Amino acid sequence: MTGYDVVVIGSGLGGLSAAALLARAGLHVAVVERNEHPGGYAQVFRRGEYVFDPAIHFTLDAGPGGFTPKLLEHVGVADRVRFVASEHTYRSFFPDLTFDAMPGRDAFLRSHQELFPADSDGLARLFEMRQAIFAQLAALPQKVGPDGLEAAMATAPLVFRHRMSSVEDVLKEYLRDSRTAAAVASIWPYVGSPPSRMSFLLFNQMLETMHAGCYYPLGSFQTVVDALAAAVVENGGDVLLGAAATKIVLREGRAAGVEVAGGTVLPARAVVSNADPQHTFGELVGWDATGPSLRRRIGRYKLSPSAVVLYGVLNADPDALGLVHESFVFPSWDHERTWSELQAGRPGGIWVSVPTLLDPSLAPPGVHLCVVTGLVPARADGSWRAVRDDVADRMLRDVDALIPGLRDAFEIVEVATPDTLHRYTNSSGGATYGWENIPAQTASKRLAHRTPVDGLFLSGQWAEEGTSSLRVLTSGRATAAMVAADLGSPGTVPDLGGPSFLNLPARG
Ligand SMILES: Cc1cc2nc3c(=O)[nH]c(=O)nc-3n(C[C@H](O)[C@H](O)[C@H](O)COP(=O)(O)OP(=O)(O)OC[C@H]3O[C@@H](n4cnc5c(N)ncnc54)[C@H](O)[C@@H]3O)c2cc1C
Structure with missing residues (x-):
């Protein structure tokens, strides 16, 4: 069996974005997917004449110049996906009030001020602060190491102040009426935690990105999956369906390939897992090879x-x-x-x-x-x-x-x-968003793309960058850049923008 440069386990959006970018970078890539169809949570299902997205209803940063269009463009499949913008951001039904959140930060703010006039000033200050945090995060480098910590704290004081804040912590500071806070926090189901638990920074990044528009790919999210899978194949790679990984093969402690059901081994210079880390490390690698601290860490994480x-x-x-x-x-x-x-x-x-x-x-x-x-x-x-x-x-x-x-x-x-x-x-557990999006499990508090097993990387919602279709696509880009550099092709995976993903160092 010919070897690959990289085998990617799992064809969720996080796996496919990494695979498509690595293939485009000139590496020989295989994706192995246990299902008969690619896509994970983005895999469509049909009943008669109806086409259903099983999970994802909209995505973000998919307008002109947004991350996903740039990704599709770079891997050569931009013409296969067309995004349309939703007129509304969302509508919220509360017991005695129904209101609309519309695109645009100002429109969002104004509508909430009209609904909750007693909190008008607080809302204005809150939105000013939210915007400042978003800008401060954008000004930080994608990865802040301990050496850059002091400079980062000077550039982004609000980010550091709120890195462990919940949404409730912050809204309480600015808003007097609990109903105003409940209305502002309407998107909590998209993050999977109520205001008292949800990371404020993650909430803010999501809501700010939502202000710029919510998008749907015509024909379902399967079109994004199919476009990325096609990009892998058209750039010389393979997408193997019905091919469950049963083992990550280690040679002298380094990931050296993937065994799939039936016993075939696909040798590789690096392996990327898009699968749940409990499965990746517990079953495919084996806890013996990972060391006890990773096992303890994974055991402590709470599921969304x-x-x-x-x-x-x-x-x-x-x-x-x-x-x-x-x-x-x-x-x-x-x-x-x-x-x-x-x-x-x-x-x-x-x-x-x-x-x-x-x-x-x-x-x-x-x-x-x-x-x-x-x-x-x-x-x-x-x-x-x-x-x-x-x-x-x-x-x-x-x-x-x-x-x-x-x-x-x-x-x-x-x-x-x-x-x-x-x-x-x-x-x-059928977790919707990987680990729960509490401050202690968000961004760099999630598992790093680079794992303690040499040559094994993670991409997708369980790893840094975290939850949502956009985040797993950006996660795939970050992983691909790292893998390409490790395999001797640095700089072949470009920075495609996208909202910053809060990758702060562990201390600060
Ligand atoms: C109900 C619901 C609604 C949601 N709504 C939205 C929304 O509107 N907007 C949004 O942006 N996000 C939404 N999300 C979140 C979003 O779906 C996920 O964050 C994202 O799709 C996860 O992608 P992923 O690539 O990390 O993993 P997954 O999609 O989980 O893919 C992992 C893949 O790995 C494969 N795999 C696992 N083990 C193996 C193995 N041993 N061998 C081979 N393959 C393997 C799996 O079969 C799967 O295909 C929603 C999620 C749910 C559940």
């Missing part, structure tokens, strides 16, 4: 929640129901209460998506698809099937309380539980 997702058809006009492309449904103003109930098994942080509002081609003419997602504890133990229908009905009732008529209009086509999400991606 998983989700129950209802995929359906809407037998009603979304507009008449009050739905936009993305709508949050909060039965309570108290997100912390929702979080405790979620821990007890009641799906919470629910959002309703109508993908056909952005891309009518996903269903026959005149038909609207609708996806209802609710967060639940990350537990994929085979027990969800028994309660699936009850949980689905509970979710629809909760949504119906704030969007009357939705339950009657919603015709379920498919339901995913944490067991399904686990099956799709092999992620522990």
